[in-house]
Amino acid sequence: MGVAQSSVEEIRHERTGIVFRPGLDGVPATQSSICDIDGQQGRLSYRGYPLEELAAESTFLETAYLLIWGELPTTDQLKAFEHEVQMHRRVSFRVRDMMKCFPATGHPMDALQSSAASLGLFYSRRAIDDPKYIYAAVVRLIAKIPTMVAAFQLIRKGQDPIQPRDDLAYSANFLYMLTEREPDPFAARIFDRCLMLHAEHSLNASTFSARVTASTLTDPYAVVASAVGTLAGPLHGGANEDVLAMLEEISSPDQAAAYLDDAIANKRKVMGFGHREYRVKDPRAVILQALVEEMFERFGHDELYDVARALEAAAETRLGPKGIYPNVDFYSGLVYRKLGIPRDLFTPVFAISRVAGWLAHWREQLGANRIFRPSQIYTGSTQRSWIPLESRLPTAGA
Numbered sequence: 001m002g003v004a005q006s007s008v009e010e011i012r013h014e015r016t017g018i019v020f021r022p023g024l025d026g027v028p029a030t031q032s033s034i035c036d037i038d039g040q041q042g043r044l045s046y047r048g049y050p051l052e053e054l055a056a057e058s059t060f061l062e063t064a065y066l067l068i069w070g071e072l073p074t075t076d077q078l079k080a081f082e083h084e085v086q087m088h089r090r091v092s093f094r095v096r097d098m099m100k101c102f103p104a105t106g107h108p109m110d111a112l113q114s115s116a117a118s119l120g121l122f123y124s125r126r127a128i129d130d131p132k133y134i135y136a137a138v139v140r141l142i143a144k145i146p147t148m149v150a151a152f153q154l155i156r157k158g159q160d161p162i163q164p165r166d167d168l169a170y171s172a173n174f175l176y177m178l179t180e181r182e183p184d185p186f187a188a189r190i191f192d193r194c195l196m197l198h199a200e201h202s203l204n205a206s207t208f209s210a211r212v213t214a215s216t217l218t219d220p221y222a223v224v225a226s227a228v229g230t231l232a233g234p235l236h237g238g239a240n241e242d243v244l245a246m247l248e249e250i251s252s253p254d255q256a257a258a259y260l261d262d263a264i265a266n267k268r269k270v271m272g273f274g275h276r277e278y279r280v281k282d283p284r285a286v287i288l289q290a291l292v293e294e295m296f297e298r299f300g301h302d303e304l305y306d307v308a309r310a311l312e313a314a315a316e317t318r319l320g321p322k323g324i325y326p327n328v329d330f331y332s333g334l335v336y337r338k339l340g341i342p343r344d345l346f347t348p349v350f351a352i353s354r355v356a357g358w359l360a361h362w363r364e365q366l367g368a369n370r371i372f373r374p375s376q377i378y379t380g381s382t383q384r385s386w387i388p389l390e391s392r393l394p395t396a397g398a
């Protein structure tokens with residue numbers, strides 16, 4: 001497994017000698033056979049298959065199957081899986097009614113976290129070790145998450161969600177439910193390839209969160225809801241949304257270098273750059289950039305792409321020597337924008353895809369479970385005596 005060289009110092013506890021590495025940088029927290037990253041060479045594979053091959057040949061549902069069950073499906077297995085997913089796309093009117101009570105101004109990731117968790121109210125967790133239950137939970141989550149994302153988009157515009165269309169494949173159906181138009185097949189295929197690229201990435205923060213939650217033997221809906229909450233942050237999946245805001249702020253290719261210099265001088269993180277595992281350009285960013293160009297060739301150019309390329313070129317000399325290059329979130333937003341996906345849905349779209357990886361890790365965790373319970377290095381006060389209320393000083397910072 002490729003583990004990047006750490007730029008973070010380790011901290012040794014004087015009394016016990018225990019070593020603490022902030023952010024668990026370089027610390028293995030599990031064994032896994034799902035995804036392998038070579039961060040020095042910029043290589044990524046799912047279950048041993050190079051991502052480039054999957055993105056060219058496979059579909060999102062087939063890749064999800066591979067991730068979750070470890071092997072590429074046969075024709076019959078794939079047909080059955082696609083059929084099951086198609087049959088379970090609809091969500092209960094109760095979930096839709098619940099979503100109608102969410103504030104329209106709320107972030108769609110919060111709506112998704114709540115609605116994903118609500119599925120646990122409908123499906124019992126008691127059979128968690130039954131393969132049939134696991135299969136059904138996988139199907140439900142992969143099928144219903146896109147429906148819930150699209151439903152909230154329409155609900156917040158004051159409209160009723162539209163029902164999934166059985167004649168449309170997975171990605172085309174999502175774009176249809178979102179935009180109320182049947183998508184161009186080329187655009188739907190590009191979107192499906194984006195989903196494959198985001199489906200899994202070893203022990204990233206949201207997957208770690210999923211595994212920790214899974215290790216308590218709670219239900220898979222809670223596992224996915226905890227992961228959605230983790231993915232939402234701007235240091236993780238939320239960065240794809242911020243990249244577009246940043247590119248709009250820079251607004252012109254000739255402003256890119258000055259923006260970068262200012263960000264570096266003021267210790268601001270440049271969104272869509274840097275990765276704990278990679279010291280080179282994220283291989284997913286390489287493929288996504290090619291998809292951006294395919295999209296623009298077909299549907300017209302977007303000037304923000306010129307800004308993005310200027311920023312990447314300026315970063316080469318300024319951040320490259322530290323191993324900081326574009327990550328998966330840098331180019332994805334440009335594809336989604338061309339597809340007509342609103343900016344605050346970029347991270348929910350990441351979740352639609354990553355649910356495959358979370359579920360693969362859920363299964364793997366259940367297969368050899370031990371509850372996560374790391375230790376800590378206590379740095380607080382010791383041996384204090386009780387202070388009567390009237391003698392206390394105000395707490396600083398409260």
Ligand code: SDX
Binds near residue numbers: 202237273275324
């Ligand atoms: C995802 O883990 C995964 O696999 C995640 C993911 C997945 O598929 O699940 O790939 C998806 O989350 C992609 C990352 C999206 N986030 C961003 O684009 C936000 C911007 N990037 C960073 O904040 C940062 O690079 C992280 C969060 C991605 C990684 O953080 P680390 O490994 O903790 O690195 P760090 O913040 O400690 O930085 C180390 C050094 C620092 O410099 P020094 O103090 O050592 O001089 O690198 C610098 C940082 O200042 N640095 C950056 C930078 N990223 C790191 N400087 C400017 N801009 C950046 N983006």
